[in-house]
Amino acid sequence: MNKLLDAIKVFYHxxxxxxxxxxxxxxxxxxxxxxxxxxxxxxxxxGIFYSPSDAIQGDIYRIIYMHVPAASVAQSIYFAxxxxxxxxxxxxxxxxxxxxxxxxxxxxxFTLLALVSGAIWGQPTWGTWWVWDARLTSTLVLLLFYxxxxxxxxxxxxxxxxxxxxxxxxxxxxxxLPIIKKSVDWWNTLHQPSSIRVFExxxxxxxxxxxLLVCILAFYLIVFVFGLMAMRAEIATREMNxxxxxxxxxxxx
Amino acid sequence: xxxxxxxxxxxxxxxxxLTVIVLLINxxxxxxxxxxxxxxxxxxxxx
Amino acid sequence: xxxxxxxxxxVILFIGISILISIFLVFSxxxxxxxxxxxxxxxxxxxxxxxxxxxxxxxVKENSLLRNKDSLxxxxxxxxxxxxVSVTYEGLLPDLFKExxxxxxxxxxxxSTNEFVAYEILAKHDENYVPKEVKKALE
Numbered sequence: 001m002n003k004l005l006d007a008i009k010v011f012y013h014x015x016x017x018x019x020x021x022x023x024x025x026x027x028x029x030x031x032x033x034x035x036x037x038x039x040x041x042x043x044x045x046x047g048i049f050y051s052p053s054d055a056i057q058g059d060i061y062r063i064i065y066m067h068v069p070a071a072s073v074a075q076s077i078y079f080a081x082x083x084x085x086x087x088x089x090x091x092x093x094x095x096x097x098x099x100x101x102x103x104x105x106x107x108x109x110f111t112l113l114a115l116v117s118g119a120i121w122g123q124p125t126w127g128t129w130w131v132w133d134a135r136l137t138s139t140l141v142l143l144l145f146y147x148x149x150x151x152x153x154x155x156x157x158x159x160x161x162x163x164x165x166x167x168x169x170x171x172x173x174x175x176x177l178p179i180i181k182k183s184v185d186w187w188n189t190l191h192q193p194s195s196i197r198v199f200e201x202x203x204x205x206x207x208x209x210x211x212l213l214v215c216i217l218a219f220y221l222i223v224f225v226f227g228l229m230a231m232r233a234e235i236a237t238r239e240m241n242x243x244x245x246x247x248x249x250x251x252x253x
Numbered sequence: 254x255x256x257x258x259x260x261x262x263x264x265x266x267x268x269x270x271l272t273v274i275v276l277l278i279n280x281x282x283x284x285x286x287x288x289x290x291x292x293x294x295x296x297x298x299x300x
Numbered sequence: 301x302x303x304x305x306x307x308x309x310x311v312i313l314f315i316g317i318s319i320l321i322s323i324f325l326v327f328s329x330x331x332x333x334x335x336x337x338x339x340x341x342x343x344x345x346x347x348x349x350x351x352x353x354x355x356x357x358x359x360v361k362e363n364s365l366l367r368n369k370d371s372l373x374x375x376x377x378x379x380x381x382x383x384x385v386s387v388t389y390e391g392l393l394p395d396l397f398k399e400x401x402x403x404x405x406x407x408x409x410x411x412s413t414n415e416f417v418a419y420e421i422l423a424k425h426d427e428n429y430v431p432k433e434v435k436k437a438l439e
Contacts, residue, residue, distance in 0.1 A: 052431030117268045127394025133336040155311035188335040195427040204429040226279045233283035236290040
């Protein structure tokens with residue numbers, strides 16, 4: 001038990017080190033990129049061209065293979081930001097601040113994709129591209145929080161105070177996450193409830209569910225890859241004048 | 254497959270294009286940022 | 301004042317305003333119960349004023365849909381399996397509008413006649429996704 005705790009401690013300290021992260025991520029990136037690309041291609045082609053069309057919606061339901069994964073990663077990234085914010089505020093781990101800075105634009109872009117793809121889907125099926133129901137409004141608020149984090153960060157010259165400020169904002173915004181998740185159950189919304197169930201049978205037939213799960217996994221892998229890349233770029237901006245970073249740049253390629 | 258594309262699935266095509274754009278932006282932004290820094294560091298080193 | 305301080309003030313103002321807008325949106329939604337629509341039972345128990353535009357939602361009752369032959373006028377009933385309200389509407393319908401499927405109508409409710417005059421119809425689809433072939437086999 002103590003050994004495990006020690007191992008976690010060592011890992012935590014390593015995780016806080018820019019040089020360690022920069023070198024380990026360069027080893028992880030190739031394999032993660034290949035996996036992400038494979039799952040994405042398989043999931044999307046399976047979903048769009050080889051899954052059956054829906055009895056009621058026809059082929060337009062296939063937007064689900066991009067809409068649901070985008071919405072899922074958009075919320076998960078924010079959850080990760082809130083945890084990083086907490087870690088930063090409590091332990092002042094600089095990597096947590098860097099994580100928020102690097103991930104916020106990625107989260108914002110996937111939230112926007114979820115909103116716009118939903119609008120394009122809703123326009124012919126519901127008869128409107130936007131309605132102020134609880135699910136859509138709370139997702140818009142998620143986008144506003146991402147934009148606020150990006151804006152707040154860029155308003156500081158001092159990285160430390162920037163990290164501190166966005167950490168607090170990231171934590172505050174986490175209130176919105178359970179609201180998004182449960183909005184379709186708590187209130188009357190135009191948006192339908194979730195089709196993928198964990199503890200009971202999903203309400204989407206398995207021939208459609210499996211490609212959807214592959215697409216969701218692919219989006220998470222893609223976010224992992226993009227996250228590593230964005231964090232490396234951010235490390236480079238913060239450490240460009242440090243010797244360890246110069247050494248890597250001069251020695252490699 | 255071809256049938257799906259021809260069958261004017263405008264909405265589906267639109268969402269696919271948007272997805273690709275979002276992925277490309279997220280892919281290219283950090284690459285450009287990192288390469289710029291690397292290049293400037295190398296320039297300093299050689300001069 | 302230095303430029304970067306000015307910039308910071310602008311951003312803090314922007315954030316403050318967006319948080320205010322968010323809270324305003326949440327509370328204006330709260331005022332209308334956060335619920336997007338009234339069910340027929342809500343309408344019966346708590347009829348809203350007929351001069352205020354509201355949304356009513358539920359299922360399109362089976363065999364209640366009547367289409368006018370010469371115009372785009374339709375009549376149907378919305379049910380929540382306890383109460384029903386009859387709706388009149390003239391205009392285009394979304395793809396998923398069908399009997400036994402979810403619908404959200406925007407318009408005016410007249411409690412005295414239990415009638416709802418809609419000017420917008422939205423289809424509310426459920427969380428079920430089934431392939432065509434499977435659906436046919438089930439029927």
